[in-house]
Amino acid sequence: MGKTYFGFGMADNMFPAECSVSRRELTPEEARAVIAEGVEVCLNPSHALTIGVMRERFAIDVAIPAKAPFASLKSGDRLLVMAVSGLPRLEGRHEYTPEEIANAKFRFGLWTVAG
Numbered sequence: 001m002g003k004t005y006f007g008f009g010m011a012d013n014m015f016p017a018e019c020s021v022s023r024r025e026l027t028p029e030e031a032r033a034v035i036a037e038g039v040e041v042c043l044n045p046s047h048a049l050t051i052g053v054m055r056e057r058f059a060i061d062v063a064i065p066a067k068a069p070f071a072s073l074k075s076g077d078r079l080l081v082m083a084v085s086g087l088p089r090l091e092g093r094h095e096y097t098p099e100e101i102a103n104a105k106f107r108f109g110l111w112t113v114a115g
Helices: 028-037 045-058 098-103
Strands: 004-007 020-026 080-084 105-114
Touching: 004 028, 020 028, 028 045, 028 080, 028 105, 045 080, 045 098, 045 105
Parallel strands: 004 080
Antiparallel strands: 020 105, 080 105
16 A cells, blocks of 8 residues: 545546546544554645634544645555535634534545556
């Protein structure tokens, strides 16, 4: 097995030009176990509020890089994504309300790259 990356999103150019990718959904407990095995964190520090929600709601606490690194996956690598939907863009505010956090949906997906 190769490296495991962890982030909130993904982009097409993270994957090799020719590859097969599989995905399976994980529970928060399974996601924490994958993170405990060791991950390269690809979180953007500008998403501090979402990172705070992740820590509070799922007890996932990882070191946040000063600048989000770019992940370039290879065959055997994995990408753990915490996808968030339902949190509004904060315009003129600096925090989410408890109601907004309660209504947001969080999903964990583990993407695996095969040659």
